[in-house]
Amino acid sequence: MRVVSLVPSLTEAVAATRPEVLVGATDWCTHPDGLDVTRVGGTKYPDLDRVLALAPDLVLLNEEENRLADAEALRAAGVPVRVTFPRTVPEALDQLGELVAAIGAPDEPPWLRAARRAWAAPPAPARVRTAVVPVWRRPWVVLGRDTFAGDVLRRLGVVNGWAGDPERYPRPALDVLRARAPELVVLPDEPYRFTADDGPEAFPGVPSVLVSGRHLTWYGPSLAEAPALLAAQLAAPV
The missing domain is CATH 3.40.50.1980 (Nitrogenase molybdenum iron protein domain)
Known part of the structure; x- marks a missing residue:
């Protein structure tokens, strides 16, 4: 093949x-x-x-x-x-199962079994927080409705404040983002590479966290370690 x-x-x-x-x-x-x-x-x-x-x-x-x-x-x-x-973690796991079968794997590989176990009981959050999740700036683009990354965060206690938007990737102005008064700003390192010096300064007074874009948005072997890694990153504001 x-x-x-x-x-x-x-x-x-x-x-x-x-x-x-x-x-x-x-x-x-x-x-x-x-x-x-x-x-x-x-x-x-x-x-x-x-x-x-x-x-x-x-x-x-x-x-x-x-x-x-x-x-x-x-x-x-x-x-x-x-x-x-996939728009949810279960959909991703199911589609990955179908994929490995389609490429001739006789059984589910260890990484996929580990991912299923990891997401069956992800780390329990200390509290639920509402967040804005930018994925780009100049212009600002954020996670909106019906996204895989939004479901990943929801399962770790972070509610996407823009999940009800008609667009999957809205482009609100910065003052509109600030006006929503998020409790948290989640900044991944891809597709835009947010850093401690590029992103948090746009949301003064709001805790910001830097997270792995691969673990937030990729569905594959990284899903096995994503719950623990992202939970730790979400608990460590910059």
Whole structure:
């Protein structure tokens, strides 16, 4: 079997399960370290000629990270595609289970079993807090409704204050964000790399926490350690 992944978290999942079938990945596929496969460009604009040259039996995409036009072009070329789009932790775990079966794993891999155990009993929060969760600035973009990352935070005691917005990724002005009076600002290090010096200063008087974007937004092997790691980061304001 020959698999090309256009989704960084799924690249990591395949590499941790059946590395021998993975023949191509995007330039943004950074895990596992030292991944040695053909690179096919970005997630939004992959080089489809390079993908097709790898003669894949399956190409992995995500409805949010990849473009519909690329999925349609691959299908038109006769290439089977698998498109994921989990909005909750249980959906992610189920879709990962379906994925590992589709790539020929005889059983669920240890990392997926560990992820199921970890999320069956995540760390209990000391208290529930309402937060704003920026994922970009200039302009500001925050988590809105129906997002996987929002569900991850909810299960760790952090309620997304913008979860009721009509948009999945609203772009409110900074003064509007401040006016919502969040109890917490959650700043991931991807896709925008927020740091202690870039982000917290925009919300004076509100506790800010820096969290791992990979553990907040990726669904793959990182899910096994995400509950404990994120819970610790959420309890450590900068």
